[in-house]
Amino acid sequence: MLRELQRRVADAIQMAREAGADDVFASATRSRGVEVEVRDGEVEKLQESVSRGLSLRLYVDGRYATYRTSDLRPAPLRAFVRDAVAMTRALERDPFRVIVDPALYADRPTDDLQLADPAIDRIDGDTRLAWCMTMSERARRHERLVSATVGVSDSRSIVASASSNGFSGHHERTSHWRGGSVTLREDGDARPAGSFWAGARHLEDVPDAAAVGERALAEATRRLGAVQGPTRRTTMVVEPRAAGRLLHALLGPASAGAFSQERSFWRGREGERVVSERLQLIDDPLIVRGLGSRHYDGEGISARRLPIVEGGRLVNLYVDTYYGRKIERAPTTGGSSNLTVGLGARGLDAIVADVGEGYLVTSWLGGNSDATTGDFSMGLRGHLIERGQRAGAVQEMNITGNLLELFAGLTETGDDPWPYSSTRAPTLVFEGVQFSGA
Numbered sequence: 001m002l003r004e005l006q007r008r009v010a011d012a013i014q015m016a017r018e019a020g021a022d023d024v025f026a027s028a029t030r031s032r033g034v035e036v037e038v039r040d041g042e043v044e045k046l047q048e049s050v051s052r053g054l055s056l057r058l059y060v061d062g063r064y065a066t067y068r069t070s071d072l073r074p075a076p077l078r079a080f081v082r083d084a085v086a087m088t089r090a091l092e093r094d095p096f097r098v099i100v101d102p103a104l105y106a107d108r109p110t111d112d113l114q115l116a117d118p119a120i121d122r123i124d125g126d127t128r129l130a131w132c133m134t135m136s137e138r139a140r141r142h143e144r145l146v147s148a149t150v151g152v153s154d155s156r157s158i159v160a161s162a163s164s165n166g167f168s169g170h171h172e173r174t175s176h177w178r179g180g181s182v183t184l185r186e187d188g189d190a191r192p193a194g195s196f197w198a199g200a201r202h203l204e205d206v207p208d209a210a211a212v213g214e215r216a217l218a219e220a221t222r223r224l225g226a227v228q229g230p231t232r233r234t235t236m237v238v239e240p241r242a243a244g245r246l247l248h249a250l251l252g253p254a255s256a257g258a259f260s261q262e263r264s265f266w267r268g269r270e271g272e273r274v275v276s277e278r279l280q281l282i283d284d285p286l287i288v289r290g291l292g293s294r295h296y297d298g299e300g301i302s303a304r305r306l307p308i309v310e311g312g313r314l315v316n317l318y319v320d321t322y323y324g325r326k327i328e329r330a331p332t333t334g335g336s337s338n339l340t341v342g343l344g345a346r347g348l349d350a351i352v353a354d355v356g357e358g359y360l361v362t363s364w365l366g367g368n369s370d371a372t373t374g375d376f377s378m379g380l381r382g383h384l385i386e387r388g389q390r391a392g393a394v395q396e397m398n399i400t401g402n403l404l405e406l407f408a409g410l411t412e413t414g415d416d417p418w419p420y421s422s423t424r425a426p427t428l429v430f431e432g433v434q435f436s437g438a
Contacts, residue, residue: 001030002170005160008054008072013164015078016058019085023059023099024164025300028052028072031157036125038132039149041140046125056081057099060088064097096325100299102166104331108302111286113293116172117202120154123176128152131178131209138213139182142221146191150180150213167300175291176203178212182220192226192393194219198420201289205419222362222383226393228438229384235358236399236433237351237385240418243425245364245378247339250403251281253371254314256323265374265404266314273312275407280342281309283318283333292337292422299334306332308339312408339423344413348427351414353388359397359435360385367398374403397437406430 005028016024030052037045053070054077065088069080135150154176162168179197186192196215200206207215238246253264285294285303295303299321307315319327320334352360360383367378377400384391407430414427 002158002160002172005030005052005158006162006170008077009160009162011074012054012056012077012081013162015081016056016085017164019082020089021058021060021085021164025057025099025161025167026054026163027159027161028054029157029159031155033153033155034123034128035151035153036128036132037149037151038129038136040147041133041136043129043132044149045151056084058084058088059097059099060085062093062095062097063088063091064094065091096322098321098325099163099165100167100301100321100331104299104301105167105296106302108169109286109295109304111295112288113286113295114289115201115293116156116174117176117204119203120174120176121156123154123203128154134209135178135180135213135216138210139180139217142182142184142217144184144186144224146183146185148180148182148216150178150216152176152178161300163300169296169300171295173201175199175201176206178206178209180213180216182217184220184224186224190226192220192223194221194223199291200420201291205289219362223381223393223395226381226395228396229359229394229435231435231437233432233434235355235385236361236430236435237348237355237358238361238428238430239348240414240416240426242361242363243428244339244418244421244423246403246406246428247281247341247423247425249369249376250275250407251308251336251339252369254308254317256317256319256327256329258371259317260323260326263372265370265372266317269404270314270317272314274314274404275309275312276410277312278342278344278410278413279309279312279407280307282307282340283336283338284340285333285337287338287340290338290422291420292339294337297333297335297337299331301331301333303333303337337422339425341413341417341425343415343417343426345415346412347414347416351412351427351429352385352390355385355429356388358385359383359394359433360390369403374405376401376403376406394437397435400434400436406433409433 177199181195258264365379369376417424
């Protein structure tokens, strides 16, 4: 299969050059996914999908466009490529659109990142269904149960890429996910719900089905008796599973695209300590089995560890070729891989015990942040922290403020990064956060 994809890529590049393209970057993909879903002990979904396709980035007479087709037969592919080149030639010129400098393809890492697990290919339908039934049985062990939906999904993808100026690469990736959501009944119309999902590149890195079902039920059980907590300014502890959203909001504007479009609150602040010195963020594409790991990015730029925030200072941006030319910056990488956070020495329970009073955030409900100013408002669910203990559940609350000011008040990071995400966020502790509630 890999050799076939590589042939299709090479053919497409040759066809595009013959049709008049100056440069081409092509990728051919084959992917397979399987999904099983069980609701209240009954099978709701059994689905398997297989797809393949080819994408082209064309650079023609100073013009640029992208195209995709799923028909890789030689004659239709030739017609597709010919038409794509002709359509690109009709577009407006853009002097900033050029193919990546081939020097950025050099020094590609050769680390064995272990991104594909043969064990996932050997999972059969009976095994997936058995896992679902085990999760369902464990998730439904509650007298107030309304419903429980659980599921298993796994995938494998193979991608071959090449360019007209010397790039060639390929990768294979697998993933396996399992989890579920549970809804319980309270007095009146209240229907507290909770969920839990876990996934990894390798099957052995995912918790067993019984533990996943029990965790989904536990998340729902914790929501029983939730009320709106009091309005106040206090300490906020954010669980690892929820901490990633705050980090994405903080780093979303740390890109050449955002700088070019003047929609980044980081503009004019590079190198200044504007957030807590405790905050250390590194984009690391070379984590073994990492969900965001890679040897090269979407443009073919060779992967390397990239510090983003050090000592409370923004030290690097995500810079792709296009926006890098616009703001006259050398490319780093166009998008994030695995985001790692400098860790502390304690886990969630020990941190909560020391906080004494405040709020523990377990999930976010809606909200938004302004990339230009950093102002934000976010809905949340969680718990009161009273006398160093997780107390009653809270809901229908919001926090408001400014992201830079919020992270300036970061006082501690945990030693417990969330393993089921490319954002490996630990427990985060913030002082002086404004909560709006009752």
